[in-house]
Structures are given as structure tokens and as C-alpha cells.
Amino acid sequence: MVPTNYYVILSAILFGLGVLAFIFKRNIITIFMSIELMLNAVNLAFVAFSQALGKLDGQVFVLFVIVVAAAEAAVGLGIIILIARSRQTLNVERVDLLKL
Amino acid sequence: MTASLAVFFAMAALAVIGAVSLIVQKHPIHSALSLIVVMIALAGLYLLLGAEFVAAVQIIVYGGAIMVLFVFVIMLLNAGVEEHTSISKMAGAPGLLLVVALAGFVAATIARSTESVETTLQTGEIASTLEISNMIFKDFVYPFELTSFLILVAVLGATVLAQREKS
Numbered sequence: 001m002v003p004t005n006y007y008v009i010l011s012a013i014l015f016g017l018g019v020l021a022f023i024f025k026r027n028i029i030t031i032f033m034s035i036e037l038m039l040n041a042v043n044l045a046f047v048a049f050s051q052a053l054g055k056l057d058g059q060v061f062v063l064f065v066i067v068v069a070a071a072e073a074a075v076g077l078g079i080i081i082l083i084a085r086s087r088q089t090l091n092v093e094r095v096d097l098l099k100l
Numbered sequence: 101m102t103a104s105l106a107v108f109f110a111m112a113a114l115a116v117i118g119a120v121s122l123i124v125q126k127h128p129i130h131s132a133l134s135l136i137v138v139m140i141a142l143a144g145l146y147l148l149l150g151a152e153f154v155a156a157v158q159i160i161v162y163g164g165a166i167m168v169l170f171v172f173v174i175m176l177l178n179a180g181v182e183e184h185t186s187i188s189k190m191a192g193a194p195g196l197l198l199v200v201a202l203a204g205f206v207a208a209t210i211a212r213s214t215e216s217v218e219t220t221l222q223t224g225e226i227a228s229t230l231e232i233s234n235m236i237f238k239d240f241v242y243p244f245e246l247t248s249f250l251i252l253v254a255v256l257g258a259t260v261l262a263q264r265e266k267s
Contacts, residue, residue: 002108002148005210010112010145012206014138016199017119023195027182029128029174033135036166037119040142043158051149059154060235066161067247071254073166077173078261084177090128091183 007048014041028083028090032076039069107148115141128179132170139163153229 018041021034043062050058084090118137125131139162146155236244 001102002104006108006112007145007149008210009207010115012203012210013116014119016203016206017116017123019202020195020199021119021123023199024123024192025131025182027128027131027179029170029177029179030122030131030182033122033128033131033170036162037122037135037138040139040162043154044142044145047146047149047151047154051151056231056235059151059232060240062151062154063157063232063236064240064243064247066157067251070161070166071250073169074254074258075261077169078258080173081177081262090177090179 004048004052008045011041011045011048014038014044026091026093028080028092028095031092032073032080036069036073039065104148108145111141111144111148114138115145126181128174128182129171132167132174135170136163136167139167153232 015038018034018038021037022031025031025034043065046058046062046065048058050056050062080090083095087095089095115138118134118141121134122131122138125134139158143155143158143163146152146158
């Protein structure tokens with residue numbers, strides 16, 4: 001039996017790595033992937049607590065999170081295609097129309 | 101060390117290595133493949149936790165559908181190696197500081213709540229897919245219908261966004 005703490009700590013590590021990738025990466029697609037990594041880390045915490053508390057609510061929430069992530073990926077990648085088409089670049093630093 | 105602990109550490113190491121590889125790789129396609137490794141490792145952890153249905157959905161939806169969409173877009177846009185400017189290197193220092201602060205906060209919270217988590221730890225029976233479907237279609241039926249509507253809106257939105265403008 002693996003203690004729940006281990007799962008929560010792994011989830012925190014993965015979330016931290018996701019934040020790190022979000023801040024350091026400059027490619028818009030990779031930034032989007034780091035958001036998916038953070039969602040996955042939260043899902044792991046949900047399932048771990050669901051098992052620890054003996055209730056299934058956490059697993060149902062995970063299914064909802066996966067559905068929302070799929071919808072988010074579809075819309076987000078559509079926006080990325082639009083940006084790439086209009087600006088000819090995937091570097092977020094070159095998408096600076098609102099910058100002074 | 102029991103077998104479940106060994107499996108946990110193997111899967112956890114695979115997930116962390118994949119996440120680090122996501123950051124280190126320069127080419128987006130390599131990052132996408134690293135993320136698939138993370139997702140497969142997490143599916144293994146879900147199996148270890150007794151959540152078979154979530155593990156299957158994780159592999160089919162995340163590892164299959166979503167990541168194929170990502171790889172497809174990377175290929176479609178012909179994304180190359182990412183470029184760093186001097187400003188982005190400068191922004192790395194406060195960013196790292198922020199991440200360390202976040203990690204410290206999370207670690208402090210976990211360390212403080214150790215007892216409450218340990219005491220509620222049970223050897224819960226394996227969750228059957230039947231019970232999950234009962235919960236989705238009875239207790240969570242309105243959120244479920246809302247997510248189906250959300251998917252519909254997302255499909256329409258993605259289609260409108262990605263179509264070529266009429267000249």
C-alpha cells in the first residue's frame with residue numbers, strides 16, 4: 001500500500017515542473033502542453049484523495065477535467081493555428097501587439 | 101519494499117523524467133513525445149490506485165486524442181526549434197524564484213497536513229466502473245449534460261477559428 005502523501009508530493013512536483021515549463025518555454029505549443037501537464041498533476045491528486053477517502057467523487061471530477069481539457073485543446077489549437085497564420089511565428093515574444 | 105511501492109517509484113520516476121524532458125527538449129515534437137510518456141506513467145499510477153476506468157480514459161483521450169491533436173498541429177505548422185531572446189533569458193531568474201516559492205508553499209502545506217491524510221487512509225475496495233457510471237448519471241447528471249454542451253460549443257468554435265477567411 002503506497003501512502004497518499006507520496007502521490008500528493010509527486011503531484012506537486014509535476015505541477016511545479018509544469019509551471020516551470022510554462023515560464024521558461026517560448027514556443028506557444030509547448031506552453032500549451034505545459035498547461036496539460038499541470039492539469040494531469042491535479043488529476044493525480046484527485047484520484048489519490050479519492051482512493052484515500054474511499055469515495056468516487058474524485059474520479060468523476062477527473063473525468064470532467066479530461067473532458068474540459070479536450071475541449072480546451074481543440075479551441076486552443078485553433079487559436080494557435082490562427083496566430084501562426086497571421087503572424088508567421090510560434091514565438092510568444094513576437095506576438096506583442098498589446099505591448100507598449 | 102513491497103511490490104506496489106516499487107511500481108509506484110518506477111512510474112513516478114518515469115513521470116518526472118518525462119516532465120523534465122518536456123522542459124529540456126528544444127524541439128516541440130520532442131516535448132510532445134515526452135508529455136505522452138508522462139501521461140502513460142500517470143495511467144499506470146491510476147491502475148495502481150485501483151481506478152481502472154480513469155486509467156483507460158487517460159490513455160484513450162489524453163495519450164490518444166489530445167496528444168495526436170498536438171502532434172498534428174506541430175506537423176501542420178512545421179514548428180521548428182524554439183528561439184530565445186535576451187529578454188526571455190532575463191525573465192528566467194524571477195521565474196525560477198517564483199517556482200521555488202510555489203514549491204516551498206506546497207511542501208509546507210503537505211508537511212503540515214500529513215497527519216490528517218494519514219489517518220483517513222483506508223484500503224478502499226477497488227472502484228468498479230459500475231459505481232462511477234452510477235455517480236455520473238445520477239448525482240452528476242447536470243454537470244455531465246453541461247460538459248456535452250461544452251464539447252459541442254468547443255467543436256463549433258474550433259471549426260470557426262481554423263477555417264480560412266473568405267476573401
